[in-house]
Amino acid sequence: MDVNGTVAEGFEPVRDAFARNFEVFGERGAAVAVYRDGRKVVDLWGGTHDLDGTAPWGHGTAQVVRSATKGVAAAVPLMLYQRGELDLDAPVAEYWPEFKARGKDRVLVRQVLNHRAGLPVLDRPLTPAQALDPARGPEAVAAQAPVWEPGTDHGYHALTYGWMLDELVRRVTGRRTGEWIAAEIAAPLGLELWLGLPEAEEAAGRTGRVGRIETPEPTAGGTGPRMRPKRSVTEAYDDPASLTRRAFAAITPFPDQNEAAYRAVALPATNGIATADGLARFYAALIGAVDGVPALFTPGTLAAARAEESAGPDRVLVVGTRFGLGFMLHGSASPFLGPGSFGHPGRGGSLGFADPETGVAFGYVTNGFRKTVTADPRAQALLRAVRAAL
Numbered sequence: 288m289d290v291n292g293t294v295a296e297g298f299e300p301v302r303d304a305f306a307r308n309f310e311v312f313g314e315r316g317a318a319v320a321v322y323r324d325g326r327k328v329v330d331l332w333g334g335t336h337d338l339d340g341t342a343p344w345g346h347g348t349a350q351v352v353r354s355a356t357k358g359v360a361a362a363v364p365l366m367l368y369q370r371g372e373l374d375l376d377a378p379v380a381e382y383w384p385e386f387k388a389r390g391k392d393r394v395l396v397r398q399v400l401n402h403r404a405g406l407p408v409l410d411r412p413l414t415p416a417q418a419l420d421p422a423r424g425p426e427a428v429a430a431q432a433p434v435w436e437p438g439t440d441h442g443y444h445a446l447t448y449g450w451m452l453d454e455l456v457r458r459v460t461g462r463r464t465g466e467w468i469a470a471e472i473a474a475p476l477g478l479e480l481w482l483g484l485p486e487a488e489e490a491a492g493r494t495g496r497v498g499r500i501e502t503p504e505p506t507a508g509g510t511g512p513r514m515r516p517k518r519s520v521t522e523a524y525d526d527p528a529s530l531t532r533r534a535f536a537a538i539t540p541f542p543d544q545n546e547a548a549y550r551a552v553a554l555p556a557t558n559g560i561a562t563a564d565g566l567a568r569f570y571a572a573l574i575g576a577v578d579g580v581p582a583l584f585t586p587g588t589l590a591a592a593r594a595e596e597s598a599g600p601d602r603v604l605v606v607g608t609r610f611g612l613g614f615m616l617h618g619s620a621s622p623f624l625g626p627g628s629f630g631h632p633g634r635g636g637s638l639g640f641a642d643p644e645t646g647v648a649f650g651y652v653t654n655g656f657r658k659t660v661t662a663d664p665r666a667q668a669l670l671r672a673v674r675a676a677l
Contacts, residue, residue: 351559356558
């Protein structure tokens with residue numbers, strides 16, 4: 288397996304681990320990038336960007352990163368909070384009056400970000416066509432009743448997180464999350480990262496710019512009563528009436544993630560597109576200056592982003608999870624680099640995070656789908672190598 292790219296002196300273990308992923312874990316195509324103190328120290332890629340194994344992955348190949356999108360999207364409300372435009376402890380309905388229907392009048396902005404809003408499912412899932420209409424997701428969440436009392440427990444809002452966040456951003460700024468990211472984050476930093484792929488990039492994708500991703504088997508959610516707690520996330524996901532299955536089936540069936548129509552819209556929970564460098568550079572910019580661009584977060588915002596807001600058994604993911612404000616935190620279910628790390632994995636493998644204590648920012652993207660939601664073995668192998676290098 289040919290591995291392309293460079294590593295700084297001392298980070299050779301990351302190259303070895305990346306190559307081993309192809310041999311041991313059947314990696315198809317992937318890239319990994321690592322920054323330390325704003326300087327890129329790892330930039331590797333290999334494999335193929337298509338599904339038949341013929342087109343090589345290039346330096347600029349981007350990929351759908353699924354729920355790793357959530358961490359990128361979380362930066363927007365936090366930067367609006369930092370600028371005094373959004374109150375994290377205000378009711379969502381203060382900005383979005385229609386949201387207060389069916390007992391949601393006291394749901395706080397904070398609870399959207401920390402997965403305590405009680406709204407991980409839709410009783411009436413959206414069709415793929417409805418999901419591609421930017422208005423339909425927020426309308427559906429506004430009409431939904433909570434499945435637990437908001438604020439009393441937490442559970443991963445796999446898809447509804449994106450609709451709630453997007454509508455809040457639109458109500459506050461007049462722009463949707465993808466537009467805000469493009470103008471305020473991606474452009475100043477030169478990020479190869481999009482939430483809503485521009486037409487020019489989609490055209491380039493037909494010649495290899497955006498890789499094709501393996502897709503999971505189609506699923507359908509049920510609307511029956513919540514069943515007993517499950518022993519594992521796999522068991523829960525196999526039960527159509529579980530919160531787990533219903534949360535991931537809020538769009539049924541799920542759209543083809545390789546279709547241009549899907550990649551063109553912005554679903555802030557699940558369809559961001561990035562290179563490994565774009566993802567790592569984004570996280571590097573949250574914790575420090577990058578190429579003369581000041582850090583996106585002030586020290587106060589950074590502290591708020593990674594302060595523990597939710598912890599313990601997750602009503603959707605079943606395992607114990609830890610969340611800050613929009614970011615997943617280091618823990619046994621989703622290990623990052625260390626106790627202070629914050630970021631977000633994507634179902635199937637992708638991962639982005641930052642570790643302020645070591646100055647490390649990490650981005651890994653892949654087109655080989657695995658059923659893991661949090662701790663993908665390929666990403667974990669790369670993290671162990673980064674620890675060894677440090």
